[in-house]
Structure formats: structure tokens, C-alpha cells
Amino acid sequence: MLDHELINRTLSTAMNTGGDFAEVFVEDKRSSSAMFDDGRVEELTSGRDRGAGIRVIVGDTTGFAHTADLTEAGLRSAAEAAAAAARGGGGGAKTVAVSPIDVARGVPARIPPEDVAKATKVGLLTLANEAARSEGVAISQVSARYGDSRRRILVANSDGLLAEDDQIRTLFSVSCVATGDTGLQTGRESTGRTVGFELFEETDVEDMGRRAAQRAITKLAARPAPSGAIPVVVGPGGGGVLFHEACGHGLEADLIAKGASVFANRIGDEVASPLVTLIDDGTMAGEWGHFAIDDEGRPAAHNVLIQDGVLTDYMWDQLRARKEGRPSSGNGRRQSYQHLPMVRMTNTYITAGSDDPADIIAATDYGVYVAQLGGGQVNTATGDFVFGMTEAYLIENGEITEPIREGNLIGNGPEVLTRIDMLGDDFKMGSPGTCGKDGQGVPVGDGTPTLRVTSLTVGGTAA
């Protein structure tokens, strides 16, 4: 993406005032999306962003500047701004020479999005709409969205590292509104993978439309959700959000270092039920949080965070790992070249247990079964987290009975982790997510088998 000599000169400029570390991150991203809403193809959008972010570290201080100007002059002025921001101590200049590293590339996208006609992409939207509307007259509105992106990145730093990646992601979602005597209800279905247009060889968009529609229609008959602490069974794939919030964020080394996590100083402790083995794995080819290198040029890795209930490690980026004298775990990510990298999750999942999912429900006298989760949020310092349920049912006498209205569940991470008492053998990855932290969003995946938490507080209106 950039000439190696130019990279060397830019890094040398960044190190000119005596930095300890300098890095150039170059990004060229193209995206396209098509939106169907209100009965017609509404809009196609194309986006292009390219630029470079330059980071200089002096002691504990990071200076950062970014530019959309990739000429030598543009890069030099950003490098000077970053060095000035880092408040270099006037140490000796350092000359930098980078050399490419070998990274095991993931499976390349077979059908790059730019090779597919726009008419073909648009056609998927119409199919999903028709399938959704065919589910019944109660379906009063359908929107569908197709999106793809191709993100080429280059990372080079003053340690001599030079690495590149080409990340292609494709996304499809359908949202329905159903209208009935009880008002309006919504149903959504989405899929996204780090692949090209071949996504649609395995994904049936009509089936997605039907499922989103059924979800909305089912909720028209939903009862108010219970309120208070009760057993909660989360279906396969869905529970990933729970772990993402209950402990994922709390295991990010930057929050640990600031004493802003309930999991600080707990390595080696039993922090979860012995059923729980939690893994963060950026190497899972095709998954939404997959990449070959992270946004600091480190290869993606398979990191075991909790093994049989015992906390084994945190997630690390370059900055935090460097201070601890250990390698990064490949979790340094950023939204774009305009952002500083920080510790982020990739694909976070709980390995399968041995219970039959049917037994988990049968063993629950009264509780809530959550079939689909929405987003979540956590305060890592207190451990209190919430996540939304967008499709849920009551469990009565060991059987799934009536649908309930959507709402949030709230719990405390360290408490909830110890309350997982059954784990299914039906592991599944969940829906694609965008994880937000300090204003930056990155794509993340998650997965779980069916699981039961003995007690979580459900935010319903029924007493």
C-alpha cells in the first residue's frame, strides 16, 4: 500500500524527538450498502476512506495524529504532529528499517464484493422482503440491508515490523414490524461473516425474511415479562453477548491496568462455574471478528481466558503487553485509521458442555428462555451488566410456554459466572455484533451452547 522507503522515512521522522516506539497504520477501506425499506429499494451507498494514523510513545504518553493525505509531505507532517503530541524528551534520533513479517492468512474471500453486480446484491433485498411479507398480513413493514466492506491495512513500526491484511466482510439483515390489536412489534434477523459474496451460498435470505417476520408476529401475543430474579436459560448462539458483557470487557488488560475491572488481580482464581471455558479467538476463519493481523500488526491468536472456571489470562494489546514485558495476544484493534488501538475482543465463546438442551429446559420449573439476545452494556468497575432479550418465552413446569415482551436482563459478572449450572452440547456461533468501547465500534463474534443461569434479574413489568 505504501513504498517501504517512505514508511522508513516516516517512522524515522516520528522517532526524531526521541520516542520509544512509533507506528504507522495505513487503511484503505471501500464499503457499499443497499437498503430496502417501505416496499422498495431505497438507496445504494458507496463509501471510500483512506488515510494513516501515526502513533508515537514516549514513556507513558502516547501521541497520535492522523491524516487522509498519504503523500510524503502529509505523512511527514502527521509524524511530526504525533511526535510533538508525545512530548518527546529530546533523545537521540533513531533510523528505522522495516521488514515484512510472515502471517498465516485466513481463507481469502472467494467472491470479492466488487466482482458482484449491484443488481445481484439488490435482488437479495427484494427476495427477503417478499418472503417476510408472505408470512401474513400482520407484517406491516419490512426493511432489509445488504452491506459489504473491503479493508486493506498496513502496519509498520519502529521495531521493524511490517504487516498487511485484506479484510472482506459481508452482512445481511432483515427487520420486520408486525401490527396487531396489541400495537406494534418488531423482529430482526442478521448474518455477517468475514467472507465475500459466497456468504449467500450458505445463507438463505428468504429464510431470514421469514424468521424475522415470524419473530415479530409471535411477539404480538407476548405477555409482559416477569420482573425480578429468576432462572434464565439462554438458547444456543445467543449467550455470547452475556459473556461478552459479564466478563469479556473485564478481561481487557487496559481496564485491568487502571483498576477499573472486577477481575483485576484474579489470575489463577476460580471466577466461574467449573463448566465454563471461555476463549477469545481471532483466528476463526470466516467469523465476524476474524482477521489475519490485528490493527497493531500482530497475528490473530487463540487465547484461553477461563479454563474450567479458573481465570488463566487477560487480553492484551501492544501498549499494555509492552509494559508487562510479554507479547501482545493479538487483541489490539481500532475502528479506523482515525482512532488509537486498544484492547478489544474478537470472537469470544464458551466451549460446549455435555447437557442435552432439552434436559436443561425440562429441569427448570419456572424461568425465562431467551431465544435471541439484543445488545448489552457493562460497567467493568462494578461488574454490573445488562443485555437485551429480543425473543423470549416463559418456562413453566419444564416447558417453554408463552412468548414474553422484550426487555433487559441485569446481573453482576462475577456473580453470574458462578451461577451457570447447566451447559448444553449444542454449541453455535451467534449473530454478528458491533462492540462499542470509548466511542469506537469494531466487528465481534460470539458463541455459546444452551446454558442456564440459576438467577438473573429480568426487567419486565409483571410483578
Next chain:
Amino acid sequence: MHGGRIESLTVAESRGVGVRLIVDGREGFAHAGTFDADVVDELVAEARDNAAFAEPDDRVGLAEPDGVDAVDLDPWDDRIGSTSVDDKLALAQELERATIDADPRVRNVRTALYADTRAESAIVSSLGIDGWDRGGSCSVSTSALIDDPDGSTRTGGAVDVAWAPQDLDVEKVARLAAERGVQLIGAGPPTTGRPVVVLEPRFAATMLGIVAGMLSGERVVKGRTPFADRVGEQIAAAGLTFADDPIDPESLSASSFDGEGIACRRVPLITGGVLNGFLHDSRSARGLGTVTTGSALRGVRGTPSPGYRSLSVAPGEGDLEGFIASIDDGLLVASLQGLHSGVNAVSGDLSVGVEGVVIRDGQLQEPIREGTLAGAIPRMLLDIVAVGADLERLPGGSLMPTLLLEGLTLGGGSSA
């Protein structure tokens, strides 16, 4: 700032351009984060190409100048540019120290941040739209970590926004962050029930922001709001009157032009509890056979859609202290969590995580955490029992009083 040192300092400039093209009722859009000539050329071609694949619709179109003159606002203070980086860093440093010093129970500060931004935008169209706007603001924010004697941690955050660094109140932000965390020391799960919920102005802004979001004309056109067809009806308690007031020069969200280059104006939304109408851009207005209210919001990366900028509530009677004294069974909200996953603007269902302080017999009592507040937004509006006279200008620009609500369910770990 962290641990008395600069953790990171970002100095950056970015730019972008978006091109919207309409050909025979079909809209195409493309955007780029650069002014490089090769990319801009590519983008115009892409927008034109994209238009060919959209289906035509008579609501699609650019905004036509409507003869309303833009109010001349210039929310720009040269002091953001003329204040040295060292002085700005000193503010963040002072904020971190003041937060730690605000209360002995503050153990540490997660982040103490100073930020400023200045932006210029221009919009020009083939229908004669020609607007230029600029704005700038700066802010300080902090998050205090507080030791609870039970071994856990409580948190409290605060923010201040101003036109210039000299107007930021660092001491107040530090004190508020510490107070908000300290008041939660010893908090446990609440008892499930239906207390009177007291929302201080910053939480009133959150709730009425959700309501205003549901009054977007685009939602009405597309059948995505429970308030469609309710104009002229009583949808809220008679004590509630509010408008979107983007031309209030005191508001930090004030703007002369909307996202289509139409003059911003005051738009009454609810008067005496009766729904006045919706927020429109030119497209949603065409869909309902009305005219734009100058409420188009947009960034460079997206096309316009209608929404609010700066909500302004008419004062009622009473204030926080008086309200608390009058309540037998209530909850003073201290934080709301999970708004993005817990609010369904289509169905109107609301369910959020809550921390707060219990009110019993007219007095603040024990704090609670890990609770939920749930209800239906249309019902909640009718169940507003009081609107305070204590209007506060919030960092986001809105003008909000204390609100008292009934009818929401507080869910918690123990039952009554």
C-alpha cells in the same frame, strides 16, 4: 490523563464529502473521507451509478428553499484555537486531581479527559440551497472509582461542555462525579415494586430524547412509531410541554441550517400533553403532504433523516428537594444502563438497568443497584406526575427540568 500523566494526546483533522444524486426519482449516494481529486471523481460516478439501482419514489428529492431565513448563529469561540495545548492538558490534569481530592473514598480515576472539536460544513444543491455553518465546543469528563467498604467498587461520572476551555467548570465536574459514586456506597438489589421515579434533568433529557426520537416524521411515514395518527390527541400528562429548539443561542447544539440546508427553527412537539406534530425533513414531509420543519440530521457518511437537536421543556412547578419531601415510596435515579438494547422505539417498550437511591417518607434512604425499570413509553408519558420549574441547561444543549413518573416497574433481586 491517568495517574497524573498524559496517557494519550490526539491532534487530528479530518474531512469528508458526500454526494447525493437524484435521477428520475431515484436516489444514489456516495461518500469519502478525503478531498483527493481521484477519489471525489470516483464518488460522483458511484453516486450516479447507485441511483440507477434504486427504485423510483415521488417522496425522493432534494429540499427546495422554503423562504425561511436562517437565524444567524455562530457558535464559535476563538479561544478553543488560541488556548495552548499545555493549558488544555493542565485542565485534564487538574480534573484528575480534583476528582481524587473530592472525597477520601475516591480510589482512582478511570479517565480524566479534555476534548475539543471544531467543524465547518457546507451544503450546496442544484435547487439553490447554499448554506455554510461552523461550530466548536470543548468538554471535560471524568469517571471516579470509589471504594465500597464491602470490597466492591462504585463509579460516578460527570461531564461539562462549553464554547471555550475557560468556561469549563472542572471543580464542579470532579465534585459531581465523586458525589454520584459515593451516594451508591453500600447499594444492593432493590425490592420489586412501583415507586414514584424521580428523574433529575439529565435523565429527563434521556427519556424525552427517546420520546422525541419516536416523533420523527420518517417513523410516521413508515409505520414505525406508536404515535402515528395521534396529532391533536392527549399523549402525555397535561403538565408536559416541550419543543425542539435548535435556534436557542444558549444551546450547545444550536445550528443555523439543517442537514438539507434548510433554516433550523423551533418545532413545538407536545403542548399541554397534546401532540403538535412531528419532526420532518423534506422527504418525510412529502410523505405526509406537509412541509419540512428544518429537522434533517446528517453526517457526511449518510443521507438526511429527521430528528431533534436541542429539546426545550416548559417549566412546571416545584424542584427536586420539594419533590423528594413529598414522596412516600420513590426512587431517585442515579444511573441508567442498557438504553440501546432496552428501548424499542417501534413497540414503545422500555426496560433499562438502574441504580438509584430509595425515597421513603419524604427522605432519601438506602442506595440500590442491579435493578431494572420497565414500562411502556406511551403509558409513561401519561403517567408523568410532575414537571419541575428547575430547568437546567445540559451539556448536550437541552433545557430540562426534574420529572416525576409513575407506573414504571422497578425489578430487583428481592421481592416485597
